[in-house]
Amino acid sequence: VNGASGDAEDAVVILEKTPFQEESIPDLLKKHTKLQLQMSNDIYSTYHLYPPPQLSEIKTTVVYPATEKHLQKYLRQEVYLIRETGEDYKNITLPFIQSQSFSIQWVYNILEKKAEADRIIHENPDSSNGFILIPDFKWNQKQIDDLYLIAICHRRGIKSLRDLTSEHLPLLRNILQEGKEAILKRFGLVGSQLRIYLHYQPSYFHLHVHFTALSYDAPGCSVEKAHLLSDVIDNLELDSQYYQKRALTFALRADEALLKKFQEAGK
């Protein structure tokens, strides 16, 4: 991703290389393609291949004129890890979350069938241990390679991993078990081919669980953000207060207000 700036008014130009398309591979390997030998050793050799323009399309997005906000969004941001203790959560993160009025009306609309009712894959209607399973917006549902669904619990007021205690084990076990079964039934993918996890920090503060195809290198499944639901269940069985006490690591961009709060607190 690259931003280029003009003279009078700024523009954002995003260049993205796209994946190879299987049907164009034979063309790429034909003899009109320029090939430059780099290294040869025994049965191994490496080349630079220079494909004809029509086979190396670059997806280009232009925002013009671009506002300061557009520029900020695409400029490369430094990212920092925070190691948040249970105390830090109470003293820094929780007050910050409460001071922000994040709207989660769109979540309630789904739970109340006021929106996206036709997209629901599975529902357990129980008000305290039930949930709705629905495809994530990032998934176009055209192939299971990048399968991505979200389980949203019916119960309100569970903001994140930090609020979970052993009281929530029946809910979490329902999500794990029924979520797997529903995905097998509808999409034919078995439970052992699913990555099932929570984010901490989540992007919205109503408890939800991510289901992605294991073979899919989904955004947000790295170790500093994702927590496997199976691990969460085991930890709560071990200690009901596990997630109130434990230090949790997450990343924040340099421009995020919460990072400033941690810095002000000398963390």
Place this chain on the structure above:
Amino acid sequence: VNGASGDAEDAVVILEKTPFQEESIPDLLKKHTKLQLQMSNDIYSTYHLYPPPQLSEIKTTVVYPATEKHLQKYLRQEVYLIRETGEDYKNITLPFIQSQSFSIQWVYNILEKKAEADRIIHENPDSSNGFILIPDFKWNQKQIDDLYLIAICHRRGIKSLRDLTSEHLPLLRNILQEGKEAILKRFGLVGSQLRIYLHYQPSYFHLHVHFTALSYDAPGCSVEKAHLLSDVIDNLELDSQYYQKRALTFALRADEALLKKFQEAGK
């Protein structure tokens, strides 16, 4: 990644698109580049850009003639998650590891300065709590964007996370603390910009810790493979036997012998 097969003898051909180079961006945007409008809406528009061949180099690796083993390595494989309990480790995984004679002579060569001595970034020579910090082979050391180093402990016989107890806390704390300091001193990257973790399963059974730049989406840092060193230390402080008792999740390819062992055991 694509494999193509010939007539008489098979070959593996790997095609990889390479990242944009900052200095070639102005050339890409010059007017001799073919641009095809796709969509335009308000200030947003998208295009297909067809770059000249010299600006869209593809890294090509050829293995020829390729053995059956080469073909297997590169063919797309189904991947399955295993949830290994402490008992499973003792009854299935450990006997399997012991039956394989993985050579780790190359690790001992590093520790004994018989190889790569000039690449060492930091060493704590203590035989039980010391380690060597060295750049990983995947990192060309040309930029810190994809910084990747490995800390290899001097002490022998710690196969993986599963062997760790509170006895190893001084070693782990040394790796965390001194590793961060050495990377700050040599490469200017602060500790909060580092992802520091162990793999389970590891690719070789001598304890080592990965250090990657947080901004780098490094291979093997996803939640089903990576364990943050800070979490490992906290868990061992909580319970010395944590990693002997806890279930651990990892992925195995369909062709891996260990998967078969788990299947035979009805897991």
